[in-house]
Amino acid sequence: xxxxxxxxxxxxxxxxxxxxVIGQDAVEIKFMRFFGECADEFADxxxxxxxxxxxxxxxxxxNAYNASQDEVDVETIVVDWPGVTELNANLAAGTxxxxxxxxxxxxxxxASRGLLTPMSDILEAAxxxxxxxxxxALGFVEFNGEIYGVPLDxxxxxxxxxxxxxGEAGLLNDDGTPNLPVGKDGFLAAxxxxxxxxxxPFVGMWTNGLSRNWMTFVYQQGGSIENEDGSPNINSEEGxxxxxxxxxxxxxxxxxxxxxxxxxxxxxxNCEDGSHINGTWVVNFYDEQVADPEGCLENYWVSSFxxxxxxxxAWSGSHTWIIPQGLNPDPVKLEATxxxxxxxxxxxxxxxxxxxxxxxxxxxxxxxxxSLPHRNxxxxxxxxxxxxxxxxxxxxxxxxxxxxxxxxFIGDKxxxxxxxxxxxxxxxxxxxxx
Amino acid sequence: MSTVSSIGDEMxxxxxxxxKIRHRLYLFVLAIFALIWMSPVIWTVVTSFRTEPSLQRxxxxxxxxxxxxxxxxxxxxxxxxxxxxxxxxxxxxxxxLAQLVVCSLAAYAFARLDFYLKRPLYLLVLVGLxxxxxxxxxxVYLLFSNLKLHNTLIALILPGIASSFAVxxxxxxxxGIPKELEEAAMMDGAGRFRIFITIIIPLSVPVxxxxxxxTFLGNWNSYLWPLVSATSTEVYTLVxxxxxxxxxxxxxxxxxxxxxxxxxxxxxxxxxxxxFQRRIISGIAINSxxx
Numbered sequence: 001x002x003x004x005x006x007x008x009x010x011x012x013x014x015x016x017x018x019x020x021v022i023g024q025d026a027v028e029i030k031f032m033r034f035f036g037e038c039a040d041e042f043a044d045x046x047x048x049x050x051x052x053x054x055x056x057x058x059x060x061x062x063n064a065y066n067a068s069q070d071e072v073d074v075e076t077i078v079v080d081w082p083g084v085t086e087l088n089a090n091l092a093a094g095t096x097x098x099x100x101x102x103x104x105x106x107x108x109x110x111a112s113r114g115l116l117t118p119m120s121d122i123l124e125a126a127x128x129x130x131x132x133x134x135x136x137a138l139g140f141v142e143f144n145g146e147i148y149g150v151p152l153d154x155x156x157x158x159x160x161x162x163x164x165x166x167g168e169a170g171l172l173n174d175d176g177t178p179n180l181p182v183g184k185d186g187f188l189a190a191x192x193x194x195x196x197x198x199x200x201p202f203v204g205m206w207t208n209g210l211s212r213n214w215m216t217f218v219y220q221q222g223g224s225i226e227n228e229d230g231s232p233n234i235n236s237e238e239g240x241x242x243x244x245x246x247x248x249x250x251x252x253x254x255x256x257x258x259x260x261x262x263x264x265x266x267x268x269x270n271c272e273d274g275s276h277i278n279g280t281w282v283v284n285f286y287d288e289q290v291a292d293p294e295g296c297l298e299n300y301w302v303s304s305f306x307x308x309x310x311x312x313x314a315w316s317g318s319h320t321w322i323i324p325q326g327l328n329p330d331p332v333k334l335e336a337t338x339x340x341x342x343x344x345x346x347x348x349x350x351x352x353x354x355x356x357x358x359x360x361x362x363x364x365x366x367x368x369x370x371s372l373p374h375r376n377x378x379x380x381x382x383x384x385x386x387x388x389x390x391x392x393x394x395x396x397x398x399x400x401x402x403x404x405x406x407x408x409f410i411g412d413k414x415x416x417x418x419x420x421x422x423x424x425x426x427x428x429x430x431x432x433x434x
Numbered sequence: 435m436s437t438v439s440s441i442g443d444e445m446x447x448x449x450x451x452x453x454k455i456r457h458r459l460y461l462f463v464l465a466i467f468a469l470i471w472m473s474p475v476i477w478t479v480v481t482s483f484r485t486e487p488s489l490q491r492x493x494x495x496x497x498x499x500x501x502x503x504x505x506x507x508x509x510x511x512x513x514x515x516x517x518x519x520x521x522x523x524x525x526x527x528x529x530x531l532a533q534l535v536v537c538s539l540a541a542y543a544f545a546r547l548d549f550y551l552k553r554p555l556y557l558l559v560l561v562g563l564x565x566x567x568x569x570x571x572x573x574v575y576l577l578f579s580n581l582k583l584h585n586t587l588i589a590l591i592l593p594g595i596a597s598s599f600a601v602x603x604x605x606x607x608x609x610g611i612p613k614e615l616e617e618a619a620m621m622d623g624a625g626r627f628r629i630f631i632t633i634i635i636p637l638s639v640p641v642x643x644x645x646x647x648x649t650f651l652g653n654w655n656s657y658l659w660p661l662v663s664a665t666s667t668e669v670y671t672l673v674x675x676x677x678x679x680x681x682x683x684x685x686x687x688x689x690x691x692x693x694x695x696x697x698x699x700x701x702x703x704x705x706x707x708x709x710f711q712r713r714i715i716s717g718i719a720i721n722s723x724x725x
Contacts, residue, residue, distance in 0.1 A: 032665075037678035039667055040513050077665045078678050089662040092572055093579035262493050269491040285490065292487040294500060 026073040027336035032090075032097035033058055034081040048350045057350055065343045072336040082106075087324065091115055096324040098337045101152065104140030104318035105388035106395055111143040117323040117334065120147045126338035128345050137359035139387030140318035149320035150341050152348070153356035154385050155280040156316030157212055158378050159306050163299035165274045169197035178301055184245065187308050191254035194274050202254045203306075205277040206264040207409055210246060211401030212315035213277055217242035219386050220309035225397065226389035231430055234401070235423035243408060243415045245308065250409070257409070271296040277305070280381070283355040283374055304380040316385035319356070357382050393430040400425045482506065482694035489689045505690035509676065509698055514667060518675035519702075525590045525671060526653040530646050532595045538642065540596075541604035542630050546616070556605070562598030567658075575662060585666040593659060600645055607641040608634060643713045647706075654703060672699050 038055035045051060046067040051060035062074045079086040082103055090096045102110075110116050119141075123130050130138065133151060141149035161178050171190060173179050181190040191202035205213055215225055223238030233239075249255040256267050268276035269289055283302055289295045305314035321344060323329065323337055345360070352358040352369055363369050370376055388394050401422055408418035476496065481489065482505050483498040509515065543549070544556050574593055583589040611634065619629050635642075660674045670678070676695035680688055
């Protein structure tokens with residue numbers, strides 16, 4: 001073969017070898033999330049300023065990322081809340097998504113089975129600053145010393161207050177802000193004063209789901225629902241005190257009884273009690289109530305959970321991003337996923353517009369975050385949010401405690417029996433998971 | 435004589451009057467019960483015409499004030515709504531027809547043919563009646579995953595075509611058809627398949643109609659399987675699509691939209707029921723009266 005032909009042949013080989021790289025398609029990653037389906041309104045929207053609501057913002061984030069680059073193509077798959085049915089089915093079939101949203105308290109269940117990709121060693125290289133995460137946000141994604149997710153938010157229970165009724169009861173400061181009672185005696189005194197002035201209960205919460213508030217009162221006493229060895233700690237001194245306090249509120253007429261979630265909310269929105277324990281997720285909805293001329297709620301304040309005992313604490317949860325690709329993920333997909341994760345983390349302020357708190361300290365301390373409605377009012381929630389125990393039994397905690405506490409509330413069981421039964425049931429659950 | 439007949443007339447008139455009053459009383463009491471029974475449906479319709487802020491303040495109200503059509507506008511303006519409706523119609527219809535064909539053939543074989551292992555096979559079919567869907571859900575999911583059929587209408591149609599209940603129901607019915615009819619046809623030279631098509635099927639219209647109705651309804655309302663198999667918007671059924679469109683996070687649901695979605699999903703079935711209610715009722719009678 002002549003030299004010319006040889007060079008031409010070598011050149012052709014080089015070109016053919018390069019074509020797959022030059023003409024390479026974007027890496028497609030499957031992004032599984034709940035928060036609803038809103039393709040009609042936001043399918044083509046990549047302007048984050050125009051997005052609103054959980055679905056709108058999360059959909060727009062994916063759209064914006066796809067529009068901003070051509071290396072990674074994010075395919076969104078919408079699942080039903082909380083997504084575990086679809087995740088479990090896909091894991092069993094070996095078709096798990098590349099990235100998914102999961103509640104932080106569920107991470108131990110999957111991480112302990114080797115189903116999640118550990119991230120401790122790869123986040124920094126991907127440009128995600130773990131040191132910027134708030135402590136409780138980080139706590140929700142850690143398990144056995146390893147990071148298994150990137151937090152999206154911390155959400156939890158807040159104290160929603162009707163300022164007009166508090167004003168009637170003389171519970172406002174001169175500047176119109178609520179004079180928040182501290183300590184058990186202070187809380188009960190405020191409740192009594194409120195009842196005398198208005199004839200209404202001071203606080204409302206749904207009584208068929210008291211586990212979260214009960215847990216909060218346990219932690220406020222310096223207690224915990226978890227022993228040092230990670231086993232459940234329910235039938236404790238603090239637990240009995242917390243349950244007794246809830247019963248006292250009910251028995252003395254400071255709390256509406258026999259209400260589920262919707263009914264408890266109705267009582268507050270119809271100005272039939274002074275305040276309401278509910279989540280970060282209703283802040284925007286209650287602002288809409290204030291704007292509605294048909295509603296009675298006109299002046300509304302959101303505080304962090306009332307501190308009835310020694311230290312601030314509030315039940316919380318966290319939406320987190322996980323990579324359910326196990327311990328040996330495809331490196332190409334992993335790299336693409338981490339790029340998308342970095343984008344999501346960088347845009348955490350956009351997600352904070354839903355009412356949930358940001359997980360980045362740099363965002364929380366910024367003016368833009370603090371200018372969002374009510375964020376300054378419940379700023380303490382960020383530091384008082386309780387990190388859920390990391391045991392497998394944590395996912396059963398709410399169901400079991402809600403049942404047992406309800407039984408105590410309606411008189412089916414004594415408080416002692418209810419806590420003892422809850423302890424026994426969670427012990428069984430914890431033992432089963434080992 | 436005339437006195438006796440006039441007394442008799444009077445008594446007859448009195449009895450007729452009492453019957454009338456009794457009849458009206460029965461109707462009144464039944465109407466009350468019907469209203470009570472219908473109240474959740476009435477509430478659903480009313481709720482679909484209420485604003486979300488008013489629903490959050492008073493969920494139980496039966497008065498749509500303030501009135502709004504925004505929930506219906508939201509649902510009906512969904513660009514994918516008619517696609518999902520079409521998917522549901524296609525899946526439910528094909529699934530139903532396929533089940534009728536497959537199961538009727540199997541049932542005829544069990545009812546009329548003699549073959550090796552017939553009895554154990556039939557017992558195996560009956561055992562299938564005792565196995566709930568949840569127990570076979572994961573193996574079926576894995577099967578379709580290996581075949582790469584998820585996110586297709588085929589994956590929504592195929593599961594459940596071979597139905598133990600359908601085979602059992604039709605086997606019992608076919609056994610009740612006089613053998614003499616088939617024997618007469620055989621003497622005229624008809625083969626088994628011809629007998630099945632020309633004699634058995636026409637006589638089995640009531641049971642097959644009943645089965646078709648229940649199968650169609652069951653498939654139309656199916657939730658768990660489409661939830662995990664159809665994760666792409668293109669292949670949602672109406673139930674799944676509208677649920678995801680109406681869903682918000684955690685405890686905060688858009689009640690108005692959810693109720694509008696529920697009515698829209700149920701409307702075709704309601705119309706279907708009114709069109710075929712005689713068949714449905716006779717189908718229930720057949721199911722309950724099986725020997």
